[in-house]
């Protein structure tokens with residue numbers, strides 16, 4: 627696929643390109659579709675890390691569109707992983723709705739990085755939504771025994787019924803319906819007290835991946851108002867609201 631200026635920039639940055647092939651699809655519900663792929667040799671070259679994502683290339687009206695998607699259960703030995711798509715408007719969602727076994731999609735690896743805190747934090751604080759659910763699940767898997775508080779924003783009734791890998795004994799889920807700044811309010815009203823517990827040790831970690839506007843506000847709040855040290859937070863906007 628012709629990739630336009632974005633593709634040219636990525637090439638200059640020595641990104642790595644692969645072709646993924648669909649081996650099966652699953653309808654999780656009307657809002658969420660899981661697609662299994664073989665990796666075209668990708669994982670053997672790149673390795674894997676929690677929250678790992680790729681840039682997939684979709685075509686619409688002859689134009690290339692690059693979108694980020696998270697690897698679900700990557701298996702480097704088998705060269706396989708899955709992708710989980712929230713369905714809405716857009717070229718990526720359209721591709722996922724129509725995907726069939728044997729379809730291929732081009733993937734570029736550039737920019738995905740995450741180092742698991744070492745030693746592990748005593749508590750994980752996560753703010754996300756359906757688009758970042760695959761990444762949230764990979765974090766919860768990776769940080770095994772670490773207790774976590776998850777603020778999860780829903781923008782569709784089915785978002786509350788998506789497969790989150792929660793262990794009720796260790797994970798506290800706080801679901802907030804999207805709109806009216808509800809997520810921000812909820813985090814503001816609860817996080818300062820929770821972080822107060824770590825005042826002497828600073829051994830917590832905050833991970834944020836919501837829409838770009840909310841992520842920016844939350845990051846500014848964490849850094850400026852709560853003085854969360856930079857190494858204690860990782861934040862990335864996952865989608866652009868209208």
Ligand SMILES: Cc1cc2nc3c(=O)[nH]c(=O)nc-3n(C[C@H](O)[C@H](O)[C@H](O)COP(=O)(O)OP(=O)(O)OC[C@H]3O[C@@H](n4cnc5c(N)ncnc54)[C@H](O)[C@@H]3O)c2cc1C
Pocket residue numbers: 679691693694695696697709710711712713714715716717718719720756757758760761781862863864865866867868
């Ligand atoms: C690092 C990274 C990892 C990501 N991983 C995943 C993943 O595993 N699964 C996943 O589903 N998404 C993931 N995303 C988000 C995904 O890339 C975006 O949602 C993307 O915009 C979808 O492309 P599209 O072509 O379907 O829609 P677009 O053409 O980008 O947008 C079309 C319309 O849909 C709206 N829209 C876009 N995304 C959403 C959303 N999530 N919820 C509600 N409305 C939306 C837009 O505001 C616009 O109105 C990830 C993003 C990043 C940066």
